[in-house]
Amino acid sequence: AQKITQTQPGMFVQEKEAVTLDCTYDTSDPSYGLFWYKQPSSGEMIFLIYQGSYDQQNATEGRYSLNFQKARKSANLVISASQLGDSAMYFCAMREDTGNQFYFGTGTSLTVIP
Amino acid sequence: GAVVSQHPSWVICKSGTSVKIECRSLDFQATTMFWYRQFPKQSLMLMATSNEGSKATYEQGVEKDKFLINHASLTLSTLTVTSAHPEDSSFYICSARDLEEGLAIYNEQFFGPGTRLTVL
Numbered sequence: 001a002q003k004i005t006q007t008q009p010g011m012f013v014q015e016k017e018a019v020t021l022d023c024t025y026d027t028s029d030p031s032y033g034l035f036w037y038k039q040p041s042s043g044e045m046i047f048l049i050y051q052g053s054y055d056q057q058n059a060t061e062g063r064y065s066l067n068f069q070k071a072r073k074s075a076n077l078v079i080s081a082s083q084l085g086d087s088a089m090y091f092c093a094m095r096e097d098t099g100n101q102f103y104f105g106t107g108t109s110l111t112v113i114p
Numbered sequence: 115g116a117v118v119s120q121h122p123s124w125v126i127c128k129s130g131t132s133v134k135i136e137c138r139s140l141d142f143q144a145t146t147m148f149w150y151r152q153f154p155k156q157s158l159m160l161m162a163t164s165n166e167g168s169k170a171t172y173e174q175g176v177e178k179d180k181f182l183i184n185h186a187s188l189t190l191s192t193l194t195v196t197s198a199h200p201e202d203s204s205f206y207i208c209s210a211r212d213l214e215e216g217l218a219i220y221n222e223q224f225f226g227p228g229t230r231l232t233v234l
Contacts, residue, residue: 035222043205045158045225091157100146100211102223106157 002026004092006105013082014113020067021077021108023092031097034075036066039089039107048090051075082112116142118210120226127198128234135193135229137208143188144210148223149181152205164191198233205230 005024013019025034036048051059051066059066067076079086092105117140127133137147145166150158162172162183170183180202182194191210195202209223 037225043152043207043228043230045207045209045228047222047224050222100163101160102148102209104157109155 002105003103004094004105006092006108008108009106010109010111012111012113013079013086015084016081018078018080019082019110021079021090021092021110023075023077023105025073025075025092025094025103027073027094027096029096029098033095033097034066034068035093035095035102036064036075036077037091037093038086039091041088045091049077079110084112084114086110087112116140116210116212116224118144118208118224118226120208120229122229123227124230124232126232126234129199130197133195133198133231135195135206135208135231137191137193137210137226139189139210139212139224142210142212142224144191144212145188147185147191147208147210149183149191149193150207150209152207152228154205158207161193195231198231200233203231203233 032053034051038046049059049061049064049066051068058068063080065078089107089109091107093102095102119138121136147164149161151161152158160173161176162170164170164183164185166185166188172178185191205228207228208226
């Protein structure tokens, strides 16, 4: 079974609007971390936000927030007030406490329309 | 955040030659480094986990003799693509973890900027 599932290959959003990128995960480990990364066309992986499995509150970092629904095993990324520079690939990732490896989803290509 | 560099950022080589890619953690000690491969419009595929002073752990399907990994120090890991062929053309990304900071579960991976390999 896939550890991380991103069901949206591509998304479009109007500039200044909010957009939600979906991510579901699969683990039996009680302790794990969830990450979102942005990859622009240059290829570098840019860390956006982190959510721990025991965190009571949803993580927020500026315009990025993570809608963490533990029972549903979902960790959706919300980008508010989209900017043209937000156009990029976005990857959801997970690392289980018992392991060293990061599991990545297949990514979502976000295009911000002026 | 911590800085990881990769060199070269891009390389073009002839089929049959070997190419070495360096991954350096610039401001922290990385006991573990990871090597990923990414094809266009696809996700990152973990190739191997590199531990300082020991042999790398390769993922299933990754040829150890083809992709040689050396993690000689706490700040440097190298990936050598031996006898490269056009199908080895890809984007190779390394990452490193800083285990000195806090609990392991909170430690993100710090990614290098990647190396684009083109084999003619």
